[in-house]
Amino acid sequence: MKFFLDTANIDEIKRINVLGLVDGVTTNPTIISREGKDFETVIKEIAQLVHGPVSAEVVSLDTEGMVDEARKISKWADNIVVKIPLTEAGLAAVHILSKENIKTNVTLIFSVAQGLMAAKAGATFVSPFVGRLDDTGTDGVKVVADLKKVFREYGYKSEIIAASVRTIGHVEAVAAVGSDIATIPGSLFSKLWTHPLTTNGITQFMKDWENFKSK
Numbered sequence: 001m002k003f004f005l006d007t008a009n010i011d012e013i014k015r016i017n018v019l020g021l022v023d024g025v026t027t028n029p030t031i032i033s034r035e036g037k038d039f040e041t042v043i044k045e046i047a048q049l050v051h052g053p054v055s056a057e058v059v060s061l062d063t064e065g066m067v068d069e070a071r072k073i074s075k076w077a078d079n080i081v082v083k084i085p086l087t088e089a090g091l092a093a094v095h096i097l098s099k100e101n102i103k104t105n106v107t108l109i110f111s112v113a114q115g116l117m118a119a120k121a122g123a124t125f126v127s128p129f130v131g132r133l134d135d136t137g138t139d140g141v142k143v144v145a146d147l148k149k150v151f152r153e154y155g156y157k158s159e160i161i162a163a164s165v166r167t168i169g170h171v172e173a174v175a176a177v178g179s180d181i182a183t184i185p186g187s188l189f190s191k192l193w194t195h196p197l198t199t200n201g202i203t204q205f206m207k208d209w210e211n212f213k214s215k
């Protein structure tokens with residue numbers, strides 16, 4: 001499974017990127033707004049730092065507006081993927097953009113049916129929102145698992161990005177059901193390599209080593 005960072009924070013991206021763990025970055029208008037910087041500037045900066053796909057979302061709600069924005073955003077760097085919301089207008093935009101070889105990430109997917117529509121329209125990536133589904137009492141991981149099964153069965157090429165991932169359990173579960181990618185916020189990323197038993201183990205080893213040396 002590939003790991004994307006779900007952030008527009010440059011320091012966070014730099015910190016985790018040096019570990020060789022970042023295969024791409026996803027953003028959305030909320031994530032961008034937290035940084036208080038110009039959209040184009042921050043996306044260009046991220047696209048230079050990270051070699052993999054960098055998702056930048058349109059804010060138009062009509063097909064023509066989405067396509068215009070997507071054509072512009074996709075020129076900012078070679079690794080840009082344009083994020084489009086799953087609406088009727090969005091599907092039409094994805095269909096047009098796929099014929100122009102502009103890569104898309106269809107976002108705000110909450111059902112297998114929506115994922116199928118996005119794949120059929122020509123999405124490069126589809127993003128089911130695991131955490132937000134769990135919030136409504138629906139099993140988000142199951143939507144990822146079912147979508148993966150359906151894509152395999154019918155040979156759809158779209159890659160699944162498990163989004164709205166909030167816990168270590170989410171990461172492990174979406175990996176186990178074959179999600180192609182999980183996009184993870186920076187605060188959760190550092191928890192993935194941390195374990196109290198590792199910390200305690202190091203403390204004990206160091207203590208025993210010091211005792212041994214002083215004998």
Ligand code: E4P
Nearest residue numbers: 006026028127132163164165
């Ligand atoms: C990523 O593509 C999504 O925008 C993001 O994972 C949403 O996460 P949230 O539900 O925690 O806002």
